[in-house]
Amino acid sequence: MKMTGSQMVCESLIREGVDVIFGLPGGAILPLYQTLPEFPQLRHILVRHEQGAAHAADGYARVTGRPGIAWATSGPGATNLITGIATAQMDSIPMVVVTGQVARAAIGSDAFQETDTTGITLPITKHNYLVMDTEEIPRIIKEAFHIASTGRPGPVLVDIPKDVLQEEAEFEYPDSIDVPGYKPTLEGHPAQIKRAARVIAESERPVILAGHGIIFSGAYDELRELAEKAQIPVITTLLGISSFPDDHVLCVGMPGMHGMAYASKAIEDADLLIALGMRFDDRITGKPSAFAIRSRKIHIDIDPSEIGKNIPVDVPIVGDLKRVLRKLNKMVKPATHLEWIQHIDRLKREHPSMYIRPTDKLLPQFIINQLSKATEGRAVIVTGVGQHQMWAAQHYMFKDPQTFVSSGGSGAMGYEVAGAMGAKVGAPDRVVWSVAGDGGFQMTMAELATMVENRINVKFAIINNSFLGMVRQWQEFFYQKSYVATQYTHNPDFVKLAEAFGMLGLRVSDKTQVMPAIEQAMSYDGPALIDFVVEEEENVYPMIPAGQSIHSLIEEPRPEEVVAR
Amino acid sequence: MMTNGSPPRRTITALVQDKPGVLNRISSMFRRRGFNIASLAVGHSEEADLSRMTFVVEGDDSTVEQMTKHLHKLIDVIRVSDISDQNIVSRELALIKVKSNVQTRSEIMQIVNVFRAHIVDVAPDSLIVEVSGNEDKVDSLHELLKSFGVVEVMRTGTIAINRGAGSRSKRAGRVDWGEASSV
């Protein structure tokens, strides 16, 4: 059948199961937009800024596991996507981005709104394409989805010149894929899996480090089976949060820079680390040469280049976690590790990192704790970057898989608004709370308009400390409280702002009002925002300063009686 | 040239798609991750639409292992082999333009003969010498010709191939589990 390039893009997206597109038009991509009415199955959500489209596609992908879709025009439209694409690349989020490009004949001439989009996005995509032939569109879109969503997922960008969108060609959707340079290893080497089982049997003090890979692979049951069968405590990385229930007896929580002291200490005391779909990021290892030096390491990951990249590994296994764990679980011997688990329980008692000090002041930790109770640990929690992100990771008790949505590797402030929008579109039946910083919120808050317009029912908890809080904390700890360029002396009135956007706006500065406000926001039929005016100079504890080891751990100073307990 | 202080060199070959932008993807990855390339040569391979590249890289074992894995991770790269420890033939071609006059010409020709190089162009005040061989040989000739005044040097970078009939893909690289996979 003959079709225009634009029709081919839409038809191909439908064949790949796409239902939602986040985007904003412009000249180069206009032919594609003008074709949309012919494809009513494709819902397009018009954002206010392309960064919002990219983060929303990312948030959508994180809760559904399916590639998120973002569209933008050439030049500034494409460059506005960059933060969102880089965020997706760092956290391995499947995404297919379509950008318009100037017509083929104009490429290289510095034409109006021409940017070398494939050049700019080369290091921040899993792969990208510049389509120079209309009839190649179906093959390229099919490849883009395949590459984005298999192996270690990631964003794929397809840049299409305007005249390629306009031209007609024969449409034929391929039913197979031939990318000879791309064959992810899924099964895991049998001899290595056997070795892993043996090493686990020899271990007296094993811990599992569960990362984002568990979520991509959907290996929740397999992880749980491994942990329970051999009684192995489970530590979850920041992006591994919600891969294992926080209320499980074997859950030890998050380690690292702002992780639970007992989780970091358990890593230090362990004789075996079983690293599953994680990449020994510097926020976890601190100084790599001092990290977990007494333990052997089993590392299972689908990306061979992650193995041995930061930390030497004794048993490397390349493969898909679900498949590898299924085989491993069959070989693992039941064990109890009673002494080791008692040791960790003792660490938990001696280092109560989750402790919230009693005070009449409004503490961010308390707000998260209340939010966790009000939603019974079952909401999707989307965060920005900074102190509030760490408090959300620490104090929310996640019960369901795939419910913690946060920019980990990139640490992109502003993610909390548009990321939450995408998450709610992807999971319309779940309660979605954005735990936002007053700083990050203001970076992308234009998308509130998009949410009101499209009835995307997100609830916002702004942890408003009038500071770029995490940076202020570093200034307090490492620069003698010299608060250079971190204080907002005049933030907007967030309640009025919410009202101006057409949302419910509430303000809470009193501890007793936290729960009632959360309940009111949740019972409101539509997007709502609570401005929590919190303690300005509250710090996130524990903290291991950047590049240091567990021996430099700083814990919250506590009153005598708590220490004595 | 291998001297004591410099990092060890290894020879890596890659079979890649012959498409626009592939070289850019590869060089961008090397730059971004801070890997050092001593030389790089590209040309058509025995298979249509595929090019073969030879990299001479610098780094310790774990760095080179990371390099090969990251090369392999690129979608347009089909096969990567670290052939340093194998029985290989490696060659580089150089064209060296050297100053010469009636007095020095025969002396230069003697040196050129010793190296089994050729003189491919003669001008009144200069000669062009063509030499092929491994990197050390080309370096030595260049060094010797310097005393006459080297005007310009063009080098292709090293290309390398295994001896015997075996194909590269059959001989595992040093990384036993990274060879067949990418993400």
Ligand SMILES: Cc1ncc(C[n+]2csc(CCOP(=O)(O)OP(=O)(O)O)c2C)c(N)n1
């Ligand atoms: C786009 C971007 N710019 C700068 C930073 C550096 N940074 C990290 S945390 C932080 C402070 C965030 O402030 P806020 O959003 O109010 O959250 P808080 O730390 O106060 O909870 C900054 C500026 C960043 N992560 N992202």
